[in-house]
Amino acid sequence: MADSLPFSQACENNRQPILEQLGQVLTEPATVLEIGTGTGQHAEYIASRLPHLHWLPTDHPDNLWMCRQRLEQADLANIDDPRLLDVGNRPWQLPPFDHAFTANTSHIMAWEEVCRMFEGVAERLPVGGTFCLYGPFNYHGTFTSDSNRDFDRYLRARAGHMGLRDIDQVTALASELGLALKHDAGMPANNRFLVFEKIR
Incomplete structure (x- = not known):
């Protein structure tokens, strides 16, 4: 049921x-590839x-x-x-995909896993394809809300590898892999919707 x-x-x-x-x-x-389908x-x-x-x-x-x-x-x-x-086991054994999407994964994964996720997506996306990420992010080393600060504290108490990622760090990683931030939208509950496009 x-x-x-x-x-x-x-x-x-x-x-x-x-x-x-x-x-x-x-x-x-x-x-569309969904990473971390969850429920x-x-x-x-x-x-x-x-x-x-x-x-x-x-x-x-x-x-x-x-x-x-x-x-x-x-x-x-x-x-x-x-x-x-x-995500750390590459090459990924998946059919071809045009775009990728993930929600609320980057703060659960270790940073090394976030890197592997971006690398895997960038390796397989065609030029013009997009990688859409939803979740909470810090901006320039600063929490965007008290609730995000509390959430980060909660995550790190659960496991040391967890925690909110900073947009500067994520964008720099993406840029190295040929992914450019094309869209950054505010979402409810202090979350963001980021869209990276494969440009090379």
Whole structure:
């Protein structure tokens, strides 16, 4: 039953704002890689409302089980079978994709894993393809809100490798890999929606 499916209240809260951003950026038929599909709520919601996108859900081997039942029940023709993806294990064994999307992963991953994620995306994106990231970020070494500062403290207490990333650090990493920041939108709950385009 749907009530027994893994559920994230954060996904429920942010799915519509994310849909609106993706709908503006991804206007043409394309395959979209989702890194860190989690419960599958984003995949189900976005794919059902943007049928011109073919959704490729992936997650770490420890977490992939969380999305399977939801996506099987959704039975949407434009969602691929969920696939294993450990971002640090390259080359990625995935079909071709035109764009990539991830939500609330960069502050959970270690910084080294964030680097591997960007490297893997940059390696596979075609020129003109985009990498869309949703989540909280610091700006120029400063928290953008007290709630983000508290969230960062909470994450670091859970595990030392976690924590909010700084936009300058992320943008510099992306630039080295041929990804240019083209869009930075404010989102509810002090989050951001970043769009990097593959330019070389």
